[in-house]
Amino acid sequence: MAEPLLALDRVTKSFGALRVTDEVSLDISKGELHALIGPNGAGKTSLINQLSGSFASDSGRIVFDGEDVTDLPMHARARRGLVRSFQVTSILPRFTALENVALAAQSRFGSSARFFGNAARESRLNEGAMEALAELGLAERAHRFAGTLSHGEKRRLELAIALALQPKLLLLDEPMAGAGASESEALVGTLSALKGGCTILLVEHDMQAVFALADRISVLVNGGVIATGTPDEVRSDAQVRSAYLGEAG
Amino acid sequence: MRGIAVPMDSTSPTATEPSRALVPVLLFAALALAPLLGAFGAERYVLALLTRCAIFAIAALGLDLALGCGGLVSFGHAAFIGIGGYAAGILTANGIDDGILLLFVALAASGLFALATGAISLKTRGVHFIMITLAFGQMAYFVANSLKAYGGDDGLTLANRASFFGHDLLADNRAFYYLSLAMLLAVYLFARAVLRSRFGRVLRGAKENETRMAAIGFNPYPFRLTAYVISGMMAGVAGFLLAEQSEFVSPAFMTWQRSGDLIIMVMLGGMASLDGAILGAVFVVLTEELLSGFTEHWRVIFGPFLVLVVLFARGGLLGILTGRRHG
Numbered sequence: 001m002a003e004p005l006l007a008l009d010r011v012t013k014s015f016g017a018l019r020v021t022d023e024v025s026l027d028i029s030k031g032e033l034h035a036l037i038g039p040n041g042a043g044k045t046s047l048i049n050q051l052s053g054s055f056a057s058d059s060g061r062i063v064f065d066g067e068d069v070t071d072l073p074m075h076a077r078a079r080r081g082l083v084r085s086f087q088v089t090s091i092l093p094r095f096t097a098l099e100n101v102a103l104a105a106q107s108r109f110g111s112s113a114r115f116f117g118n119a120a121r122e123s124r125l126n127e128g129a130m131e132a133l134a135e136l137g138l139a140e141r142a143h144r145f146a147g148t149l150s151h152g153e154k155r156r157l158e159l160a161i162a163l164a165l166q167p168k169l170l171l172l173d174e175p176m177a178g179a180g181a182s183e184s185e186a187l188v189g190t191l192s193a194l195k196g197g198c199t200i201l202l203v204e205h206d207m208q209a210v211f212a213l214a215d216r217i218s219v220l221v222n223g224g225v226i227a228t229g230t231p232d233e234v235r236s237d238a239q240v241r242s243a244y245l246g247e248a249g
Numbered sequence: 250m251r252g253i254a255v256p257m258d259s260t261s262p263t264a265t266e267p268s269r270a271l272v273p274v275l276l277f278a279a280l281a282l283a284p285l286l287g288a289f290g291a292e293r294y295v296l297a298l299l300t301r302c303a304i305f306a307i308a309a310l311g312l313d314l315a316l317g318c319g320g321l322v323s324f325g326h327a328a329f330i331g332i333g334g335y336a337a338g339i340l341t342a343n344g345i346d347d348g349i350l351l352l353f354v355a356l357a358a359s360g361l362f363a364l365a366t367g368a369i370s371l372k373t374r375g376v377h378f379i380m381i382t383l384a385f386g387q388m389a390y391f392v393a394n395s396l397k398a399y400g401g402d403d404g405l406t407l408a409n410r411a412s413f414f415g416h417d418l419l420a421d422n423r424a425f426y427y428l429s430l431a432m433l434l435a436v437y438l439f440a441r442a443v444l445r446s447r448f449g450r451v452l453r454g455a456k457e458n459e460t461r462m463a464a465i466g467f468n469p470y471p472f473r474l475t476a477y478v479i480s481g482m483m484a485g486v487a488g489f490l491l492a493e494q495s496e497f498v499s500p501a502f503m504t505w506q507r508s509g510d511l512i513i514m515v516m517l518g519g520m521a522s523l524d525g526a527i528l529g530a531v532f533v534v535l536t537e538e539l540l541s542g543f544t545e546h547w548r549v550i551f552g553p554f555l556v557l558v559v560l561f562a563r564g565g566l567l568g569i570l571t572g573r574r575h576g
Binding site: 053075086092094103106115117119 | 442443445446447448449450451453454457458460461462463464465466467468472475
């Protein structure tokens with residue numbers, strides 16, 4: 001088997017006496033859509049935070065694309081193509097939607113040590129950004145201030161920003177959180193179109209979406225991975241059923 | 250893709266609707282014409298006051314770049330004014346009075362001080378940043394106090410104003426004023442260009458949402474440090490001009506109260522707008538002049554006014570003028 005794109009080796013994190021991530025070892029292969037599920041408080045977002053560099057792990061190793069990134073800050077990981085979205089929308093509200101995405105393009109296209117020239121007019125940055133916006137159905141909203149968009153639009157903007165970075169691995173933390181039924185459906189469509197082109201680790205509560213999209217699923221309970229496998233394997237796993245799917249109905 | 254990549258001037262936060270675009274034009278036109286008031290007498294006084302307005306507007310612009318646009322509340326910016334002033338004073342005392350050279354040394358000295366102190370200060374955020382910049386400002390103040398060879402706490406009188414290409418251009422107060430105004434315009438145009446650039450966009454983004462910027466791969470630190478250095482150098486230019494104008498420099502240039510005055514100018518005028526910084530500086534200098542004519546306790550009147558503006562006009566004076574209340 002080829003070397004995994006992302007390898008976690010006994011990654012551990014505690015907040016005081018609470019062990020939110022308990023020796024998690026996990027491999028994510030290039031090109032797969034790997035879903036991470038688990039009940040509330042299982043430590044899914046904490047794990048995403050450690051993978052993206054929002055906060056450091058206490059112990060363990062994170063290897064991304066052949067490089068040990070355990071001690072790298074978030075911006076350095078993002079530059080290497082390890083890109084996340086946030087469960088609670090994180091955008092620049094007083095920048096336009098286009099500028100939000102164009103900044104991501106700017107990050108990807110090298111130098112920001114340019115003190116002259118109107119960045120908002122750089123077609124090289126704006127064209128890539130418009131593509132990402134159009135992909136998520138936000139083309140008409142491009143010139144609106146991001147803070148004035150609806151909740152669903154902000155969620156999509158968040159995704160457009162991540163896509164404009166052309167990540168190697170996309171960490172999506174509940175992209176459907178708070179979205180309506182039709183928006184969720186549209187997002188599932190977007191994600192399945194992305195599948196294959198970009199490796200994705202998806203944290204999501206919407207089980208229908210997860211089982212429709214995922215190549216493999218890992219189940220996190222109390223900070224530890226209790227099962228990893230194809231959707232069918234996970235569905236039939238007795239431990240998972242009792243720990244999670246059973247109580248979810 | 251060209252079809253959908255529409256130019257977006259109208260929505261960019263730095264370039265806005267026509268009425269707003271007129272503000273700097275009117276502001277500079279007013280400043281350019283203001284010396285005509287001297288025709289009613291006391292021309293020397295009018296020019297001196299206006300020059301002071303222009304000089305403090307340069308310093309306030311510098312602070313606005315760091316504070317308003319970068320979110321860096323520096324409480325030690327008067328140090329840069331002092332360093333610019335002492336660069337002019339010390340060189341003049343040693344018989345060097347070439348204006349270009351003095352200006353260059355003032356820029357270099359204030360820039361280096363900003364680089365050294367900024368590199369440390371910017372490791373901290375929030376209140377800690379305010380306190381550490383205040384501490385560095387106070388250090389500069391006490392160093393100036395201890396410069397026995399250059400007047401110590403009495404300050405240093407400049408034997409003559411700087412010359413430019415062998416001409417004593419600055420001897421004429423009107424010429425001095427227009428030189429200060431030209432420098433203000435240059436600094437203003439430079440700051441505008443910087444804010445619109447790729448660099449400026451990252452700086453503004455990091456003020457708005459640091460986590461988001463990190464998530465797309467930007468480390469705010471080098472951007473903030475660069476902005477802080479540019480900001481300090483602008484204040485250094487102001488210090489150079491202030492020393493030349495008053496033909497005097499003293500530790501009083503860099504008291505913490507003056508750092509506070511600069512913050513007041515920026516906040517009162519309207520943060521992150523550049524125009525607001527100029528407006529705020531002119532307003533504070535003129536108000537101080539006017540009120541201190543009535544009473545030496547002019548801040549007793551000025552203070553409550555400031556509170557009202559902060560409470561009811563978040564966009565500052567600029568917000569009041571253009572009918573927009575948000576900051």
